[in-house]
Amino acid sequence: MTTTHVAQFSVPFTRHLESDGTAVGALPPFAGNPVDLVPLYRGMVLARIFDAKAVALQRTGRLGTFASSLGQEAVGVGAASAMAADDVLVPSFRDQAAQLWRGVTPVELLLYWGGDERGSDFAGPREDFPISVPVASHVPHAAGIALALKLRQQARGVLCIVGDGATSKGDFYEALNLAGVWRLPLVVLVNNNQWAISVPRSAQSAAATLAQKAIAAGIPGEQVDGNDVIAVRERVALALERARSGGGASLIEALTYRLADHTTADDARRYRDDAEVSTHWHGEPVARLRAYLVSRKAWSRDDEERALADAAAEIDRAAETYLATPPQPVWAMFDHLFAALPAALASQRAQAIAGGTGDA
Amino acid sequence: MPDATLVEAINFALARAMQDDQRVLILGEDVGKDGGVFRATDGLLARFGPARVLDTPLAEVAIAGVCVGLAAQGFRPVAEIQFMGFAYATIDQLLNHAARLRSRTRGRLTCPMVLRTPCGAGIHAPEHHSESGEACFTNIPGLRVVIPSSPQRGYGLLLAAIRDPDPVVFLEPTRLYRATREPIMDDGTALPLDRCFTLREGNDVTLVGWGGVTREMLSAAERLAAEGTEAEVIDVATLVPLDAETILASVAKTGRCVICHEAPLTGGFGAEIAAQLAGPGLLSMLAPVERVTGYDTIVPLSRLERHYLPSADRILAAVRRTLSHG
Structure with missing residues (x-):
């Protein structure tokens, strides 16, 4: 008998900023001048303030169930800032940081979470997908979009964001495998925030990393510090560049932590200790980048106050616009079902209109 | 051609x-x-x-x-x-x-x-x-x-x-x-996606179905014709959206309807057609609606599958039951 090793793999991990904001070695070119990082910082602050506002609106009965991205802002902002305008984002339901960066407006996001389909009719990134609620079911869509771009020979890429729980699902793997064998211009980014509602990462998979799930699909897999916006942006940018230039698909696992409940309908105290959450506030992405910017004299207390006030004002205005937006007419549920409403549905549409709001 | x-x-x-x-x-x-x-x-x-x-x-x-x-x-x-x-x-x-x-x-x-x-x-x-x-x-x-x-x-x-x-x-x-x-005409002509096809016209009973069972419906209709009963045979073909109009118009003429499909009975799409007949079609009906379908069982492996599939005989029996009503 002979036994040989026919394949060997490793999973790299990248970090540029330590949890206290200290830079480890030379930063990538886009981060050479700290001032250039200020937009990333503002993007994360905007997402955090948006989340706080959305939770407040939900708590006061003015928004539906909402999934905060508290603590994971660097994943969304880092990834979205690595995208070209004509790349396509296929997001999960916790990706408002990426969506806001891409030009989805706070009003649109609030409309969606407030129960209005018009919130997914983005005026900005028209080809971006709406968020996917069924976990991992959108990864095949991202592969399909990537196939479309490849067939048209366009130098564009697709970024799909999923959570750690998604990596346990078949559709995640089916799409990754297909993207590997067809060398599709796709980057799948796992926001590993350690919790899938109440199930911790350790109970989700026996794999040492989620990034290594790429190995079975024959594509590069790597980890990145998901609380380090510089590292996320750098690694996603490299993967997207590889995708656009014909190098195929990639999987990136961003290690971060869900500082909030799963959604406003969840109470995380039922299944995890406050002490655990407290420890993860150390090293969270906003404070981390702020510490770096302050240490490089690129950010001041005044800058901070102004940035917070500007973001709060923008989100407050958006909330007012959302709250002042009347609901769609009742027939909207029929008028977007098919390109043209089949005659068979005409009487139901008429009934819905006659029935008014259904209060009777 | x-x-x-x-x-x-x-x-x-x-x-x-x-x-x-x-x-x-x-x-x-x-x-x-x-x-x-x-x-x-x-x-x-x-x-x-x-x-x-x-x-x-x-x-x-x-x-x-x-x-x-x-x-x-x-x-x-x-x-x-x-x-x-x-x-x-x-x-x-x-x-x-x-x-x-x-x-x-x-x-x-x-x-x-x-x-x-x-x-x-x-x-x-x-x-x-x-x-x-x-x-x-x-x-x-x-x-x-x-x-x-x-x-x-x-x-x-x-x-x-x-x-x-x-x-x-x-x-x-x-x-x-x-x-x-x-x-067949391979000339690029498409058919409408919201219309039933009337495969055979008749005034005595309406047979409504789709897919494979249309063969047995037509065969039953031929045997009925030999007995002097003219069945109208409708191939629904486009289940959604359903062309209920064509079915209701036929039943307005015949007053009797046998719905046929291979799928199981309960919750089968035939139930939707039966509901149409019990609603807007009710006043046309001279006899209860009959359904001839696969059974509410797992579709059997090959040795029993012919007993599962709706046969022309089962369709004929259902037609006779509808005709037995005044």
Whole structure:
């Protein structure tokens, strides 16, 4: 008998900023001048303030169930800032940081979470997908979009964001495998925030990393510090560049932590200790980048106050616009079902209109 | 005018659609060199090349999901799932995404895709190859469900499905694939996706059904004619949207209706037609509605499948019961 090793793999991990904001070695070119990082910082602050506002609106009965991205802002902002305008984002339901960066407006996001389909009719990134609620079911869509771009020979890429729980699902793997064998211009980014509602990462998979799930699909897999916006942006940018230039698909696992409940309908105290959450506030992405910017004299207390006030004002205005937006007419549920409403549905549409709001 | 079987007509329609519209792509398992397990895509790879006829990995969910992405990007994907028993995995994609993409984005993104799959029993196939699961799809808003019963209708309806701007599930009865051969017009003419086909006119009783069982309906109608009873035979063909008008108009004339389908009785799509007859059609009815269907059992393996399938005899017996009412 002979036994040989026919394949060997490793999973790299990248970090540029330590949890206290200290830079480890030379930063990538886009981060050479700290001032250039200020937009990333503002993007994360905007997402955090948006989340706080959305939770407040939900708590006061003015928004539906909402999934905060508290603590994971660097994943969304880092990834979205690595995208070209004509790349396509296929997001999960916790990706408002990426969506806001891409030009989805706070009003649109609030409309969606407030129960209005018009919130997914983005005026900005028209080809971006709406968020996917069924976990991992959108990864095949991202592969399909990537196939479309490849067939048209366009130098564009697709970024799909999923959570750690998604990596346990078949559709995640089916799409990754297909993207590997067809060398599709796709980057799948796992926001590993350690919790899938109440199930911790350790109970989700026996794999040492989620990034290594790429190995079975024959594509590069790597980890990145998901609380380090510089590292996320750098690694996603490299993967997207590889995708656009014909190098195929990639999987990136961003290690971060869900500082909030799963959604406003969840109470995380039922299944995890406050002490655990407290420890993860150390090293969270906003404070981390702020510490770096302050240490490089690129950010001041005044800058901070102004940035917070500007973001709060923008989100407050958006909330007012959302709250002042009347609901769609009742027939909207029929008028977007098919390109043209089949005659068979005409009487139901008429009934819905006659029935008014259904209060009777 | 070439003679063609249903599966050849499907092949002609696919080729015609691909020739007419560069956006049309074929994807599925073994659809390339192999031409599909039933040969529906035979020759398309050679003719249109590997960028338009794609053999996929063995992954039904990915096939359906990739179609959603392709369609949203402006392609017209036509996916093949090898057997209906394997198509159920795609329901997540069809229900949660394909059928609602237009609605949930208020028209920003749309999903003009076709998911073809063979269906039905009667060819002594292995387990999971003989299902009639149309009712699993007909309760999905935003999705059209089509099932042809002849070569020409297969051709025209598939062309219409591919050209339609919304998602369509296209079910192909395996036992009709090669059952008959008829001259078909391969001229690119599509058929409407919201109209029943009246296969035979008659004033005494209405037989309503679709897919494979239309054969037994026609055979029953011939035997009835020999006895002096004229049955009207309606092939529903486009289950969603349902052309209830044609059915109700027929029953207004005959007053009696036998609904036939291979799928199980309870919750089968025939129940929706029966509900139409019990509602707007009630005052036309001279006899209770009869349903002749597969049983509420697992479709049996090949040795028993002929006992499961609605037969012309069972249809005749049901017709006689309806005729026995005043």
